[in-house]
Amino acid sequence: MSSSSETTQKALRAMSALQNLEQLLEDIRKKPASKEPPENLPAEIPVSPDGIRKRLAFLLNKTGSDFPYLSGEKHFSELSALEGNIENYIGMSLVPTGVIGPVSVLGSMAKGDFYVPMATSEGSLLASYHRGAKACYLAGGATSVCLIDGVQRSPVFKFDNLGNLGTFLVWILGQIDKFHRITERTSRFAKLIDMKSNVEGNHLILTFEYHTGDASGQNMVTICTDAICQHIIQNAPVQPQFWFIESNFSGDKKATSHSFANVRGKKVTAEIALPKRVVHEVLKTTPEAMADYWRSSTIGTIQSGAIGAQGHYANGLTALFIATGQDVACVSEASVGITRMELTDDGGLYVSVTLPNLIVGTVGGGTSLPTQRECLELLGCYGAGNTRKFAEICGAVVLAGEISIAAALSAGQFSAAHKKFGRKK
Structure with missing residues (x-):
């Protein structure tokens, strides 16, 4: 996204004043090139009551969060809480919710390891994002920064x-x-x-x-x-x-050519350098194969006429939006972005993602509904003062998803993964 000098100065002032830019630069300089493997989140196929209990206990131990509504221990009955969220109410649609992580983030607001809730009915999705998160963690964590924000009406x-x-x-x-x-x-x-x-x-x-x-x-x-x-x-x-009141020019709920000339919501960019060892051991492919796939897929994207060039931002963002009470239709603009992959001098792989239209919030909308609030609390992002932090976590999650899908496609694992995780036995 190119910006006017006035807008750029506003962004730099905001980053310096609100997000401690100098501290972020110091943190990036000190970031380890690699980390020891994290304690494993209890994973399983298929789903079982014992596995659910283990994961809930693991998350309680790691984050201090429990999930009385999400786990079914409590049942939602406060219908007045739905005012402003729904009309002609008849009941709740149950969307399976899982967790990935730790997603290790070094940002201006988001700093640390996060267990990220995602709601979806697409088998293989969380397994893929979880694998990408592991690769990022072992590589020292992803740098993710919310650069500038703005919402329009036209x-x-x-x-x-x-x-x-x-x-x-x-x-x-x-x-x-x-x-x-x-x-x-x-x-x-x-x-x-x-x-x-x-x-x-x-x-x-x-x-x-x-x-x-x-x-x-x-x-x-x-x-x-x-x-x-x-x-x-x-x-x-x-x-x-x-x-x-609206000319259909602002880009609300649609992908537009304005995406890289403006910001809509939050502009977030995230990056990581993956060592060759992590690409081999975790992603089961090579940096060269992933860079070749990225170049070929970007040419395909250009030929298709798509806005931006990325693999599947919408997959992760939709699952994260449902879990945390975001306006899910905003995925239509939020999923616009650019993924870049290139070889590093030491034979590893540099990967970045840029999302210019990330519409998210941590107050209002569906964020205070019981399960959505629990999911935001798991991330330490519920309530005022947390939106930029949440946006930076979103950027790191999208980065993990791009890494994993590119690895699967470059190594010929894509079909096998969907057969393993995405089909009923």
Whole structure:
């Protein structure tokens, strides 16, 4: 994602002030090239009551988290807690939830080893991400950094001619300070950080960009933008013929060509250097084969017309979003990204992932529902002050998934893994 100098300076100020950039650089310099194998999370195929008990006991010992709702010890009955989450309620859809890890993360906010909950009905998925997490752990852990954040809403205004549109836009540009005050009055958490305009014939699109605190922010930016638009309609010297709160330009719930020219949600990048030994012993392939696969698959992605170039970000993000109460439809934009793999001078493999559209939150939405709260608490990410930490964990999980699927495809293991883990016996 390229950024204007003003936006870049904002990002650097935010990283320095909020995330202790100098400490992160020092931590990266001190990061070990490798770690001893972690204590194994009790894994099993097929599922059994004894295996569930062992994993719950393991997680309680490692993290201090227990899961009364997720494990079925408690049953959800507080229907009032669903207000704002569902209409015409009839019951709960049960999605199997498992855990991978430890996912070792060195970030500006996320520091340490995390056991990550993922909810899915796709067999082989957690086994793959778990293997990738192990490779990253043994390589010293993944560096994952949330670089910048912003959420947009893009109302459209139609005029009878360009002259009136121009008069309207000139007036709008003089109202920015007023728009900031309206935002502060409307929301305790939203901060208006930018406004951009796009003219197409007699249509004017205004894109308002906000910081939304620890919420994913779609509802917040809608309410704030509506308040701004009401002020505009009441006071503008020229009235539009009509206007709509969203022009379908902001990228909400869709992959767009804006992905690498803007940020939507959080922009996160994560990287790791895998030693040749780890690639051989854990991933059962070679750095050369993985780099060859990445180059070939990237050419295939380009030919397909996809936005970005990656393997399966949507797999891990969807499972993580369901488990932690995120807006799952935002995977449509969050799964846009770029994976890069290249050989290192010592014969290992450098891997990075970049996600410019990671829409996540640790307050609001579905995050306070009982099992979703338990999953966020397992990560130490429930509540205010934890969204950037959670975003950096997401980046490390996506990195683990890209490593594992590329290894499987480069070594010819892909079909065998799905036969082993993904089919009913």
